Amino acid sequence: MSKLTWRRGGHTAPVAKPEPVERGASKAEMLGRLRDALADNRPPRAEVDRSYRRERDAGTDLVGRFAERVADYRARVLRADSSDLVETAAALLREAGVRRLVVPPGERLAWLAATGVELVYDDPPLTVTQLDAAEGVATECAVAVAETGTIVLDGGPDQGRRALSLLPDYHLCVVRAEQLVGTVPEAVARLDPYRPQTWISGPSATSDIELDRVEGVHGPRRLHVLLLA
Amino acid sequence: MTSVQPYPRAVEPRPPEPTFLGMPPFPEAARTALSDAQLRANLRKATHTIRARRQAVVDELPDWERLRAAGAAIKDDVLAHLPRYLEQLEASVTAAGGTVHWARDADEANAIVVDIVRAHGVDEVVKIKSMATQEIDLNNALGRAGIAAWETDLAEMIVQLGHDLPSHLLVPAIHKNRREIRDVFVAEMGRVGRPAPAGLTERPADLAEAARLHLREKFLSAKVAISGGNFAVAETGTVCVVESEGNGRMCLTLPDVLVTVLGIEKLVPRWEDLEVFLQLLPRSSTGERMNPYTSMWTGVTDGDGPRHFHLVLLDNGRSDVLADPVGRQALRCIRCSACLNVCPVYERVGGHAYGSVYPGPIGAILTPQLRGLNQHDVDAQTASLPYASTLCGACFEACPVLIDIPQILTRQRAQLTDLGRGPAHHAEKAAMRAVDWAFGQPWRLGLAQHAASFSRHVVGRKGRIGKVPRLLGGPLGRWTAARDAPAPPSESFRSWHKRTAGGLEEP
Amino acid sequence: MRIALFITCFNDTMFPETGKSVVRLLRRLGHEVDFPYAQTCCGQMHFNTGYRNEARGIARSFVETFAPYDAVVTPSGSCAAMVREQYPVLVGGAAPATAAGFAEAVGAVAPRVYELSEFLVDVLRVRDVGASFPHTVAYHPTCHSLRSLGVGDRPLRLLRAVRGLRLVALPRADECCGFGGTFAVKNAETSAAMGRDKAAAVLESGAQVLCAGDNSCLMHIGGVMSRQHAGVRVMHLADILASTGPHPELDTFPSGDLAAR
Structure with missing residues (x-):
């Protein structure tokens, strides 16, 4: 049924009530047409053969593969361990020329203050204008995929809402070894479909001009990945 | 969050956007395209670039064929149980706080979207590139309702600003090169918002920067966004949009209201099915291991993204396609455009010649079906599309969901001829009957061969037939306009074989 | 092994030399090929242009003509593909009364139709056919x-x-x-x-x-x-x-x- 429920959000604009009765008829008619279309010649039941690779090949160096694939997108990747984490992050931020960094609410990324940058917490939520004016943002991620060089954000406390990693022109993403998986199927299995997700593979890019890839359109034009392994 | 707009909005009067209505049949449109040397150079460069990229990333997956088979099987499952999965999707989207609408055709879908936009009291919307909304000509419907729709995908923006038509599923401005794009930006950006930067060069990075600046103000001020969707998961209600530039993320994240127009074939049953398509699509499409950004959302989420989510389920001819047991394969399509990029015909003539928002091989099978070829008579332009192919099979080979495009093309030709519809004029039918008569009996074929052999004395010169006047020649005239034809030999194989007992009694 | 040559209507009429080459080549390799005179065409032009009923009639006569043979060799990739790939499609649209017999004949004949290079490499298992062509x-x-x-x-x-x-x-x-x-x-x-x-x-x-x-x-x-x-x-x-x-x-x-x- 097509009930238009935009009143629910208490939106400011005056809301006109469209006529939902006729639209209910549309649903019935569409489903009827589809059933008719399938009535005489329903295709045979097709079992989905999932014998494609669901896990990485044994012996893959996940960390190395991930670093290589991220770099293929012309994103910058640096590896660090707990002993040189702050130092490495500081080097990346210096290279990016970023002095103030938006971070999600909570303490997960508080250690970044030790690099000397000023941290701006998204708490209370920043306006889009503030975010747009921000020099950069730092987040962690939910999962990272080695084979495709992809990081996945799902709005967890170490990542914040989607707009954070979108409007600032620089994104520093901290990836921990335990977040790394080999393949796309492994990533899908780990993720919760009910959380809003953003899969990020390199900086914003376009192939719209002569089908040549150009990095940098609307999303962050520079992506730095700090790989903690 | 009201942002100051330093540039004229200049949304009115916006001229209506061009449509494909009234395009000539394919051979005629192709002739025009072929005579455009710049267009052919642009297309050649772009298609060859993307072909090489696609092949490289496809070759590195050892299980590519298994992924294709799984992709096809998942889509076949969707199609076989489409009513059930649609109702399941509606229930899961509704449970997650979204609203689902059902649209039988373009007019109904447009009316639903216009109503939603009006209800929120705005007169402009931002749009993510979407084939479904192009198919229903949503921008013009919004325009008639006094609502300006801004395309935010770079290529769509190039097409919109240039008052042009899209010519490719993925890169609608593929027919334009960088210099032409620069010219459009310089001439048009200032009329609808922030002008192109002074001294804009034709470097792709500079053009992308100009688009970034021009669109940023629109993203920050938009209240309503309109998108299509690449996949929708029936089980969870999750909708997925695959993109590159980040304009999609802007539209999906910043406005209060999100309206997604989704062809009903875009469903997948289960969350895990995305693991197949998120491998097939980017590699087939832009030739990347993964596209830069993929967004997934399930209904609405407190404190993150739009507060209102509307999902419009669009039929608009799809149920007719579903009724054809062979043609329904076309509904597996995930709009990757690999078939366009490998098609030798598309490479030469470009997308406009197909006279539809769906160009190339997939367009040649999908457009006629959406326009009712399986059910009733169609116009001459539509009827010309199934013949716009050499049946070389490169499209089938590249298709990530195994759509047997050549098979559907020959089926549509059969629908056009056997049922007495379509462009096959009387001469062709008569010729086919004559050939059929000759093939009915070997002696008749022999007779025809004698006639052919005799004709060499009339038309052949040094064993070759040069240009035959078009009016005189019929098919021979069309053949010899560009290439010589061999003169028929003095003796057919059959005659030789009889005369010499298969060469044993040859002198 | 009984081998038949399917010359194809196009080669028969326009390029008889190719047919002669096949006969001479196979003879050189020690194989005599029959040329059943009842053959005409595979029906590809009709099929691809949309004349399926006509194509079906031609296909029926094809499978009848070549049924007695163990292998059919043809100097045409597209005609071999027509028989092997599209004849099964034509079976699908055949009139119910005759469909079963037609299907059986197609099932028996179509897989035995070989394009020349397939026939040489897969059936005769040769690679060097003893040719010379210094160009x-x-x-x-x-x-x-x-x-x-x-x-x-x-x-x-x-x-x-x-x-x-x-x-x-x-x-x-x-x-x-x-x-x-x-x-x-x-x-x-x-x-x-x-x-x-x-x-x-x-x-x-x-x-x-x-x-x-x-x-x-x-x-x-x-x-x-x-x-x-x-x-x-x-x-x-x-x-x-x-x-x-x-x-x-x-x-x-x-x-x-x-x-x-």
Whole structure:
């Protein structure tokens, strides 16, 4: 049924009530047409053969593969361990020329203050204008995929809402070894479909001009990945 | 969050956007395209670039064929149980706080979207590139309702600003090169918002920067966004949009209201099915291991993204396609455009010649079906599309969901001829009957061969037939306009074989 | 093994030399082929243009004619593909009264139809057919032999074993030449544009001869090159494999090159 429920959000604009009765008829008619279309010649039941690779090949160096694939997108990747984490992050931020960094609410990324940058917490939520004016943002991620060089954000406390990693022109993403998986199927299995997700593979890019890839359109034009392994 | 707009909005009067209505049949449109040397150079460069990229990333997956088979099987499952999965999707989207609408055709879908936009009291919307909304000509419907729709995908923006038509599923401005794009930006950006930067060069990075600046103000001020969707998961209600530039993320994240127009074939049953398509699509499409950004959302989420989510389920001819047991394969399509990029015909003539928002091989099978070829008579332009192919099979080979495009093309030709519809004029039918008569009996074929052999004395010169006047020649005239034809030999194989007992009694 | 030659209507009428080459080649390899006179056509033109009922009638007579044979060899990738790939499709639309018999006949005959290079490599298991052809040759894989039949590198294996033959790579070899049956006249301009690009690739290859497994495509490419006075000859694979020495109208290259492949 097509009930238009935009009143629910208490939106400011005056809301006109469209006529939902006729639209209910549309649903019935569409489903009827589809059933008719399938009535005489329903295709045979097709079992989905999932014998494609669901896990990485044994012996893959996940960390190395991930670093290589991220770099293929012309994103910058640096590896660090707990002993040189702050130092490495500081080097990346210096290279990016970023002095103030938006971070999600909570303490997960508080250690970044030790690099000397000023941290701006998204708490209370920043306006889009503030975010747009921000020099950069730092987040962690939910999962990272080695084979495709992809990081996945799902709005967890170490990542914040989607707009954070979108409007600032620089994104520093901290990836921990335990977040790394080999393949796309492994990533899908780990993720919760009910959380809003953003899969990020390199900086914003376009192939719209002569089908040549150009990095940098609307999303962050520079992506730095700090790989903690 | 009201942002100051330093540039004229200049949304009115916006001229209506061009449509494909009234395009000539394919051979005629192709002739025009072929005579455009710049267009052919642009297309050649772009298609060859993307072909090489696609092949490289496809070759590195050892299980590519298994992924294709799984992709096809998942889509076949969707199609076989489409009513059930649609109702399941509606229930899961509704449970997650979204609203689902059902649209039988373009007019109904447009009316639903216009109503939603009006209800929120705005007169402009931002749009993510979407084939479904192009198919229903949503921008013009919004325009008639006094609502300006801004395309935010770079290529769509190039097409919109240039008052042009899209010519490719993925890169609608593929027919334009960088210099032409620069010219459009310089001439048009200032009329609808922030002008192109002074001294804009034709470097792709500079053009992308100009688009970034021009669109940023629109993203920050938009209240309503309109998108299509690449996949929708029936089980969870999750909708997925695959993109590159980040304009999609802007539209999906910043406005209060999100309206997604989704062809009903875009469903997948289960969350895990995305693991197949998120491998097939980017590699087939832009030739990347993964596209830069993929967004997934399930209904609405407190404190993150739009507060209102509307999902419009669009039929608009799809149920007719579903009724054809062979043609329904076309509904597996995930709009990757690999078939366009490998098609030798598309490479030469470009997308406009197909006279539809769906160009190339997939367009040649999908457009006629959406326009009712399986059910009733169609116009001459539509009827010309199934013949716009050499049946070389490169499209089938590249298709990530195994759509047997050549098979559907020959089926549509059969629908056009056997049922007495379509462009096959009387001469062709008569010729086919004559050939059929000759093939009915070997002696008749022999007779025809004698006639052919005799004709060499009339038309052949040094064993070759040069240009035959078009009016005189019929098919021979069309053949010899560009290439010589061999003169028929003095003796057919059959005659030789009889005369010499298969060469044993040859002198 | 009873072997039949399906010459194809097109070769029968327009390119009889190719049929003679097949007969001579197989005879040289110790095999006599029958040429059943009842044969006419495979029905491909009708099928591809949309005349399925007519195509079905032709297909019926095809399977009847060739039913007695263990193998049917044909010097045409696209006609072999028509029989093997599309006859089963035609079975689907047959009238119920005759469908079962037709299906059975197609099931029996279609898998035994071989394009020439398949027949030589897979059935006769030869690679060196004892040919000699001291010229520079490029091979164009026609779409139906490449994609429908999947003949792969069989023609190349056969060509590499030909004495004196220097095989050169054809740039963008897997691109369609633009023939496409009635496409060549229904969309003549597009077809010609594709043909000119193919001809350019042939010239780029430096070949004296362009070789393929389908005379239809060769007629198209050859027609374009003839119009351009390109000076490159087109020859069917069978004609090269049947050859036993230099072609009278072609130069041979210096003997130092003979070892080159």
